[in-house]
Amino acid sequence: MASPVTVQYMRDWGKHAHGSPLYATLVDVVSADAELMRVINRIEHQLPPNLLFAAVQYLLMEGADDDLSRFYPSLTTDPDPPEGVGPHFRRFVLEHEEQIVEIGNTRYTQTNECRRCIALLPMVMMAPFDSFHLVDIGASAGLNLAVDRYGYRYDVAQWHTDASLVLEAEWRGAPVALREVEVVGRTGLDLNPLDPYDVSARRWLDALIWPEHHERRARLRSALELVSTLEMEMVGGDATDTLPVCLDNLAPGVPVVMMSSFTLAQFSPAQRDRLETVLSDARAHRPVHSISMEALEKSDDWAQLVVDDGSGTRIVGQAHPHGEWVEIYP
Numbered sequence: 001m002a003s004p005v006t007v008q009y010m011r012d013w014g015k016h017a018h019g020s021p022l023y024a025t026l027v028d029v030v031s032a033d034a035e036l037m038r039v040i041n042r043i044e045h046q047l048p049p050n051l052l053f054a055a056v057q058y059l060l061m062e063g064a065d066d067d068l069s070r071f072y073p074s075l076t077t078d079p080d081p082p083e084g085v086g087p088h089f090r091r092f093v094l095e096h097e098e099q100i101v102e103i104g105n106t107r108y109t110q111t112n113e114c115r116r117c118i119a120l121l122p123m124v125m126m127a128p129f130d131s132f133h134l135v136d137i138g139a140s141a142g143l144n145l146a147v148d149r150y151g152y153r154y155d156v157a158q159w160h161t162d163a164s165l166v167l168e169a170e171w172r173g174a175p176v177a178l179r180e181v182e183v184v185g186r187t188g189l190d191l192n193p194l195d196p197y198d199v200s201a202r203r204w205l206d207a208l209i210w211p212e213h214h215e216r217r218a219r220l221r222s223a224l225e226l227v228s229t230l231e232m233e234m235v236g237g238d239a240t241d242t243l244p245v246c247l248d249n250l251a252p253g254v255p256v257v258m259m260s261s262f263t264l265a266q267f268s269p270a271q272r273d274r275l276e277t278v279l280s281d282a283r284a285h286r287p288v289h290s291i292s293m294e295a296l297e298k299s300d301d302w303a304q305l306v307v308d309d310g311s312g313t314r315i316v317g318q319a320h321p322h323g324e325w326v327e328i329y330p
């Protein structure tokens with residue numbers, strides 16, 4: 001259950017909303033209004049402000065016919081300035097309070113940023129095998145399971161640029177040879193997997209993206225199209241329980257690349273230890289190359305890139321959290 005949302009909490013949250021003039025305004029609107037503060041405090045899942053704003057955008061995207069839409073750059077090409085949004089937002093939230101609270105208490109902030117693949121791909125390339133089963137821990141809608149299906153345009157190298165979605169990023173540091181690999185199967189593990197075929201799951205992922213972030217939204221939609229053509233298995237539950245079963249079910253000896261991005265911070269220390277045990281047990285039966293892109297400390301500005309082929313963890317680089325650049329250490 002989330003801690004109570006205070007005015008100070010909203011203000012602190014608002015310091016990170018500079019990428020969205022609309023949400024920066026709405027933070028002031030909500031924190032100055034006792035009724036809106038009451039509604040946000042009915043949301044029990046983590047990150048109530050994200051869930052409140054996403055729930056409202058979700059209902060508008062679903063087709064709620066309301067003047068509030070005029071303020072959303074995601075819903076109109078010529079939005080009204082955010083300054084006037086307050087009374088419209090207040091009325092909408094109070095009119096849809098039960099729906100918003102239900103969405104906030106049944107859904108999670110499960111953004112799925114496929115551009116993180118710009119940092120996952122070089123670590124996949126460090127695997128000591130060319131053909132493998134791919135497992136993603138904290139897969140959300142499985143967008144990173146298509147790491148080998150996107151195209152990449154780094155400023156120093158290109159890979160499969162004829163793909164339907166080409167990810168662009170700045171490459172810093174040492175070069176890594178990009179070769180052909182064969183993914184023989186794909187498994188996504190998540191507490192709450194999102195089905196990329198499901199209209200409401202797709203809309204929820206869309207609604208989690210801030211209204212002004214057109215590029216991320218276009219990338220999400222394009223990645224969902226690509227992923228929904230792939231065969232992959234999505235398994236619900238705590239990955240520390242589902243991973244051993246998933247690995248046991250693979251043909252003996254098939255190598256595995258196991259990846260995670262922005263997931264392990266949500267694991268308790270006991271879950272991280274358990275994950276290590278599952279991996280070392282699995283390595284008795286097959287090669288497992290694990291790769292992670294994680295920012296485990298709250299103060300971390302960049303994600304650390306870590307690989308482990310069984311001989312011990314190696315920090316191989318760092319990357320922007322949403323994949324704007326990747327740096328591989330020499």
Ligand SMILES: C[S@@+](CC[C@H](N)C(=O)[O-])C[C@H]1O[C@@H](n2cnc3c(N)ncnc32)[C@H](O)[C@@H]1O
Pocket residue numbers: 108109110111112113114116137138139140144189190191192237238239240260261262263266267271
């Ligand atoms: C911030 S999202 C990151 C999603 C994706 N990896 C990405 O980079 O876009 C974290 C995901 O981890 C999942 N998660 C958290 N704890 C988990 C656990 N113990 N087992 C499986 N999945 C978990 C959440 O449900 C969520 O979908």
